Amino acid sequence: MGDDITRLTPKGQQRAERFLSVALEVFIEQGYEKASVNEVVRRAGGSLSTLYKMFGNKEGLFIAIIEQRALSIFAPLEQALADNSSPIDGLTRFGHRLLDFLLEPEALAMYRLVLNDLHRHPVMARHFLDHGPFQTLDRLTRYLAHHVSQGHLIIDDPRLAAGEFSGMLISDLHIQVMVGQVPNLPPEERQRRVASAVRRFMASV
Amino acid sequence: MGDDITRLTPKGQQRAERFLSVALEVFIEQGYEKASVNEVVRRAGGSLSTLYKMFGNKEGLFIAIIEQRALSIFAPLEQALADNSSPIDGLTRFGHRLLDFLLEPEALAMYRLVLNDLHRHPVMARHFLDHGPFQTLDRLTRYLAHHVSQGHLIIDDPRLAAGEFSGMLISDLHIQVMVGQVPNLPPEERQRRVASAVRRFMASV
DNA sequence: CAAAAAGTGTAGCGTATGCTACGTTTTTTC
DNA sequence: GAAAAAACGTAGCATACGCTACACTTTTTG
CATH class of the missing domain: 1.10.10.60 (Homeodomain-like)
Incomplete structure (x- = not known):
């Protein structure tokens, strides 16, 4: 030091x-x-x-x-969103990457490590949030806002909506995954979850 | 031993x-x-x-x-659902309790403890899941199924929907809370989140 | 190629931990 | 109220840890 x-x-x-x-x-x-x-x-x-x-x-x-690695694990998520894609396509792609990310053993272990030990380091925690999950969420927010401005969607609070969409996907998988009881989610099941979240989300906008 | x-x-x-x-x-x-x-x-x-x-x-x-305490922290959630309440009321009440639970410092610390250390004890992890979060989720599932059978809601897969509703509520709060960066969420904000999740969910069923 | 800087290897200090041993005191049982 | 069982207190073993010291070798620099 x-x-x-x-x-x-x-x-x-x-x-x-x-x-x-x-x-x-x-x-x-x-x-x-x-x-x-x-x-x-x-x-x-x-x-x-x-x-x-x-x-x-x-x-x-x-x-x-943390500085070197923790942030980069979120990077692939942001690339899933291209403004010129239709919301259904973009959200679907984003959803698949989010699930893949959640189930990737290494990223998962890293994530658990962060949860375990970062809550006593407020500065690092802030840093991690801002450059990790929040950045990803902001990207999704901008994506939604863009489509709102194009008249494709009607959303009051895109930031809140972005969180809700992500949350829907993760839902109860998160706790299972964290305690190590990962159902080895077959592709059809991932498909089904993503499709359901996208459908439900689109039905509400 | x-x-x-x-x-x-x-x-x-x-x-x-x-x-x-x-x-x-x-x-x-x-x-x-x-x-x-x-x-x-x-x-x-x-x-x-x-x-x-x-x-x-x-x-x-x-x-x-874990045997004695970890499971009891979920108990209050299940009491929020009475079959004879309207879906909007029941989900709203459930939502508020879920947020309160998430932000309760003691339950939170306990939850973190479980996440930290249970992934190396598969049997305990299974036990915890089955008698904790899954039981709560099952209760919500039955609640939704009940209202489907009454013709109040249209839901293909109530279990999936229950997870999605919970996930929407928790969304990005979870990660913030876990790394100790809890925004001291004022009541209006909780209200807003619950209302939004309920509205979005109801719009899709 | 020599001086300076950086990297290496090892030994060990101080401290804390999980856990056991064992003799004494308290509580329970009948 | 005496015998049996359980709880107590303390001392300490074995081990591991984070970290420092220091003499040494290798790499870098001009």
């Missing part, structure tokens, strides 16, 4: 990246508290001293991971 | 209950991994030996808590 800022030599850069990716792996496996910094070094190679010079302490390591 | 089963003497019963409630408190404060069994005894009184005779080990203590 109050340490010198390490200059990034090639070797150092490489080490830092390896530390981060291995640490993510360990954190996901064990959770923040149980994960051991020594174990990270053991798997990553390099030395404990270097790790501590780079990240200050365990928390610094965790924060660096 | 492989220990004698403790006979329940009055004193013992009392101790066990105190252990459980204090342990819940400590687990909520610190999370499962970080919480210390010694700390539980320190706060609860009694002795470490007694605790270990009663619950076997730390995990046993955690499991006993």
